[in-house]
Amino acid sequence: MFECVANVSEGRRLDVIEELTRTAGASLRDVHRDSFHNRSVFTLIDDIQPLADGVRALARSALELVDLRAHEGVHPRFGVLDVVPFVALDANQAPVARTLRDETAHWLADTCGVPVFLYGELDDGTTRTLPEVRRRAFTSLAPDRGPERPDPACGASAVGARGVLVAWNLWLRGVSLSDASTAATAIRTSTVRSLAFSLGEFVQVSCNLIEPVEVGPSTVYDQVAALLPRGSIDHAELVGLLPRAVLEKEDPARWEQLGLSRETTIEARLASAGLRPTFDGSGPA
Secondary structure, three states, X not given: OEEEXXXXXXXXXXXXXXXXXXXXXXXXXXEEEEOOOOEEEXXXXXXXXXXXXXXXXXXXXXXXXXXXXXXXXXXXXXXXXEEEEEEEOOHHHHHHHHHHHHHHHHHHHHHHOOOEEEEEEOOOOOEEOHXXXXXXXXXXXXXXXXXXXXXXXXXXXXXXXXXXOEEEEEXXXXXXXXXXXXXXXXXXXXXXXXXXXXXXXXXXXXXXXXXXXXXXXXXXXXXHHHHOOOOEEEEEEEEOOEOHHHHHHOOHHHHHHXXXXXXXXXXHHHHHOXXXXXXXXXXXX
């Protein structure tokens, strides 16, 4: 069983998000939207063929309904279908996730005319990260598939194969963007990717926990809290789903503080659909 966490550059128009949700079909397990980022994260989990079908249906709909030329939001983006990572819930099936990535990249380029950058393990044995794609796209890095330049309305897509990670945000009150940026830089390591954003009355430290069993939400929460010279953490927010193994590493008394619950684990969401993956939550990132 495989996961795809498709990031679409639309988080404000509810009618569009509802249509994208409908189009994604039965493989869809979670939708998270954010109006400040102007971005929605669609988590699809299923066996190979229904997952691929759901991702392609979602992609077609997003490319039809969203125009990047009218888009604004705090989150970095270069495409309507901005990031499309595939994840093997059984780490032994990682080569299949790479095949799903490559087939999706070919389809997006050939059928939809979208320039595609690959990330994760590449055919030559090297590994390219998503931050590297964002830094180098269309400058020192040409698309791996599709046109050399993007259509202004659709942009480009980064299509990847990676291990399980946890996307998780801290919303800070009474904290300057400068102080939040300093904290985000201080906690950034090979296992934690972090950025700071100004979101209305809040600032946010937005994190990807790359090895979430090793370095989980409570560790990052405590690090950020200790780094703030003024203000405080208002609340934490999970984006998408997390492995049960990550939840169970945390003290249950802190789950609410950390924005976590049993209901937002991958296993619980699949169980509610009558599915049970081979999954220990500790695959490589």
